Amino acid sequence: MGALERIGNLIRETVEERTGREIVPRERLDILESAEGQNRVLRKTLDFIGFTLFNYGGAQPSPYRMPNDMLPQARIFAAAQSLRAWIDDPMAGQQVDLYVSFVFGRGVPKPQAHDDEVQDVLDKTWADEANRRILTSYERLVEKGIDAAIQSNIYFTFFDDGEDGAVRISLLMFEDVLDVVRHPKDRFRILFYKVLEKQVVYDFNRGGYVTPPGDAGKPKTVYYEAYGAFDEDNAVMVAQDDAAGGKDAISPPSSQLRPGKVVHLAFNKTSEMAFGVPRMRRLLRWWTAYNEVLESHVNRMKAMASVYMKATVRGDQGQLDKLAMMATGRSSAFGATQDVPGSHHRPPGPAGPGILGQNESLNYEPFKIDSGAGDVAQSVPQLRAQVSGMFPPTYYGQDAGSLAGQQTVELPVLKFIERDQEAWAGPFRALGKVAIDAALRVGDLSEFRDATPEEQDEIAAAEESGAPLRFELNDQGQIKRDLGFELSLPSPLKRAMADLVAAAVQTATAVDPNATNPELSRWLFGFILAEAFDVEDPQRIVDQVLPRHLAVAAAEGEVQIDPATGRPVPPAEAPTSTGPDGKQHPASNPYGAKVNSPQPEERNVEEAAVDRGRRRAAAHASRIRRRDIGEAFDEQVGSMARDQLRRLGDVPALASTNGHASGVV
Helix, strand or coil, X not given: CCHHHHHXXXXXXXXXXXXXXXCCCHHHHHHHHHHHHHHHHHHHHHHHHXXXXXXXXXXXXXXXXXXXXXXXXXXXXXXXXXXXXXXXXXXXXXXXXXXXXXXXXXXXXXXXXXXXXXXXXXXXXXXCHHHHHHHHCHXXXXXXXXXXXXXXXXXXXXXXCCCCCCCEEEECCHHHEEEEEEECCEEEEEEXXXXXXXXXXXXXXCCEEECCCHHHHCXXXXXXXXXXXXXXXXXXXXXXXXXXXXXXXXXXXXXXXXXXXXXXXXXXXXXXXXXXXXXXXXXXXXXXXXXXXXXXXXXXXXXHHHCCEEEEECCCHHHHHHHHHHHHHCXXXXXXXXXXCCCCCCCCCCCCCCCXXXXXXXXXXXXXXXXXXXXXXXXXXXXXXXXXXXXXXXXXCCCCCCHHHHHHHHHHHHHHHHHHHHHHHHHHHHHHHHHHHHHHHHCCCCCEECCCHHHHHHHHHHHHHCCCCCCCECCXXXXXXXXXXXXXXXXXXXXXXXXXXXXXXXXXXXXXXXXXXXXXXXXXXXXXXHHCCCCXXXXXXXXXXXXXXXXXXXXXXXXXXXXXXXXXXXHHHCCCEXXXXXXXXXXXCCCCXXXXXXXXXXXXXXXXXXXXXXXXXXXXXHHCCCCCHHHHHHHHHHHHHHXXXXXXXXXXXXXXXXXXXXXXX
């Protein structure tokens, strides 16, 4: 082995040891890179073919599954990949966090019923601990938002058959739901969900979950009824069931039917699909490409940092050997001059100084590698546009741009969030409806209620005039209860709070310019509280701040409210007309003209002084706690009288002693 080869091996071993990288010849590197590229293309092609076959089974339709639905194994596989990306990939995690934050905000407010007793039923259902463990608490709601972003399928199960009339929620495991059973006469009507039931118990001796031995441990196929699958009050559905042989003919055996009704929340699906396709599936390969580009750039930067100098040597064999030993030991040329007794190795010498010396036999040059930062700067934004998914790159703290651009990309995101919020409202509305129906079934809630005194007067007036009533009565004269309720998810337009308030004011001005509709004012006030201020119970605040009787009295002109103080205005001072300045003014000055106060000589001096003194004394009486009110009143009267006379020049200035006026007026 020649000297140059030995030196090359020493340098290569040193570099490999210090950098953790293997040095290979360029010819071999080109072959390896070419083979790796071909393997990557082949692997992606095989994955695509295999996953397509694995997913759709060759796209062969079956009598139990629509052609476009993914197979259960493919659904589980795609969800597992999405879960791993959410755990490890920062872009995936940020997308899920943004989705949950935009859709739910600070949580979903409780529904607001039109009837107080119906509201009690809803409040009880939302406060139930079993329901809070699944959906109605904020922590569990955030978890369901993450599930939806990863799986695109959530299977809520409602149980409403108890004698207590309570409704409780549970969940079916994502990987246990295999298929759906459709109606034979209506392919888009789902009757049951096919579920794989697994029996597992916790073994405290083994410290883990185990499967019971024998037949008890074998998985079983069971079925859950879909929410709304059957309705005896729906004539069309009853006719379809009869045409198929009746409900029993299209239902599974009772031994395989489990209690509860499934409310399936699915995203990213077509009308022919029963299950949603995980949204992250279409982004996984782009996230991988994005990470590979950044990782390769980081590795290149590390390589640049590990090799920073190139040396060109001219000299004999001894000089080259000395250079190799310096590179291996990283010591100075003057180090390691003594041998260690009993050893063939020399101890490392002290580190060399920070001054680099060279002669004509050794030339040092900076070692430069193109980092490719320019190419990365061009390709990374394009990849970010692909991997950002439903949110533009600016939502990830990148490419902020101008405010106009921010508002331009904001609209598609808001429309997407509004669409998903409407889908999320489905399970909440179903929970409220099921709770009300269960309360009616057990008698906790009656379908009819007693009429209020106002409603009794309306009924009597309608009977006398023969006019139709706006509500339904039973034989006992009771009014049919309003079982409806309102449910709204938090608005994502928090930044546009001023726009919401302005829109409400413009609506009130356009619809009710004379402010004669109290219910409109109350409704708009509640709308602003709910949408702009995110108040959970806006109706309670409306009733406190703007009671119905006060709003009606103001609308009928009996009393008007001063917007500055919020208190009723006396009728004499109440504004009755709008002047040219756009403001309302009292009848004594309908056009809002400026009125000068009368001069003192136009009035009786003593009368003016006494009148003004009384008004000022009344204004300051509340602040005078230690004096007799009558004495203070007399003091103010005398003081004001003297002020008036002094301005007229009839009485000289008088002195004051101990707060009491002295002299004769």
